[in-house]
Amino acid sequence: MPLSPIIEAFVLHFGEMGSHWGINRTVGQIYALLYVSDRPLPADEIAETLGFSRSNVSMGLKELQSWRLVRLQHLPGDRREHFSTPDDIWQIVRALAEERRRREIDPTLTVLRDLLMEAPRSEADRLAQRRLAEMHDLIELLMRWSEDVQKLDNKDLVQLLRLGGRVVALLELKNRLPLLGRGKAGRSRPETTEADALAGADADDNNDTDRE
């Protein structure tokens, strides 16, 4: 069954985009098709619709499953497996973020940490390690934030996003009324860690010598 022009255009564009993001075209197209489909589709129907070989679709679906972007279900009276995407679109964002973290970010942090444990053998090494530490701390900060924010329910998340940069007004409010900050969120130890050094990186550039 041929695709309507609207759906075809979307599928093609999505496939194209995928290839800029380390996902191959086939996989992107399969996902796009499932995303707009009104019902779960069996692999052979996907293959026929998109003009790929059955085995290629099988591979693609396997990859999408490993990213938790599609789910498998059985329809009554049909022995074939049918695939669909989660209804909640935020689940896509969460799944992508989590898997990226697990597969790419965490191993990178491990490498960085390992390299920071090594004894430097030269001045160049020392400088390099300072840069690696900066990168490590930046990534860790971003990841902690994203892990944390992903626990919010959709409602809070949307409210937060819509607030955008205006959230700073809230921050200032909090800073001006320190009593409020101590309740549920309060940790009493002085909050001077790597992150403060990160923040200072543009203000003055030469105070980052506190890490070896």
Added chain:
Amino acid sequence: MPLSPIIEAFVLHFGEMGSHWGINRTVGQIYALLYVSDRPLPADEIAETLGFSRSNVSMGLKELQSWRLVRLQHLPGDRREHFSTPDDIWQIVRALAEERRRREIDPTLTVLRDLLMEAPRSEADRLAQRRLAEMHDLIELLMRWSEDVQKLDNKDLVQLLRLGGRVVALLELKNRLPLLGRGKAGRSRPETTEADALAGADADDNNDTDRE
């Protein structure tokens, strides 16, 4: 001049990572090398150090420049061009986010909008368009947020990130004391737009029919 083990390991890992992110290995390695280098490097030195051809390095540098991830400078008494990465690590994040947006997200939003303008020719089209609208609104929300947040200075940004999910406590506070919300940030029109539909996506799944 051969690389120290620490730097070499970093360069190799970074090159590997690049290939998961739509950046080729060579480009990743060049960037990594510049990132940890203590001084701007000329192209021929990069080529020799990494074992690539001179022309390959030239291509790679051109690409990195187009992403605004390296900058070119001339050193006194040397006719060659030297390359380095910005000192402020946040600038990397900003540059990456902006370029990705410009190159990939914006065109995608345009495609989505175009497809949403098309008259649906079937029930399947109608459903597909509803899904496209959801995706469009989600992306737009995320992009507006990121554009907005990137205008913050490093200090505010780090504070915000460190706050993580606890920012919700502040939101609730604001909601409970509406007087405070109206100052600088206030917009008086009722804030009911596409975003609210997005937020509701998990609570009830069938109220998103308000968009054609």
Added chain:
DNA sequence: CTTGGATTTCAGAAATTACTGAAAGTTCAG
């Protein structure tokens, strides 16, 4: 068990992407 539809695996073909060396282009001191 056996059968047959459904799925996966895998070796090789096809397509894409990355890389090189030679040649052309640019810049600037003399």
Added chain:
DNA sequence: CTGAACTTTCAGTAATTTCTGAAATCCAAG
């Protein structure tokens, strides 16, 4: 101008990735 030093372009080649069809495997029904 000239030519030396440096950079870019580009056509061809190498390497990698994607895709396919045939064969193997799986699995539920009989």
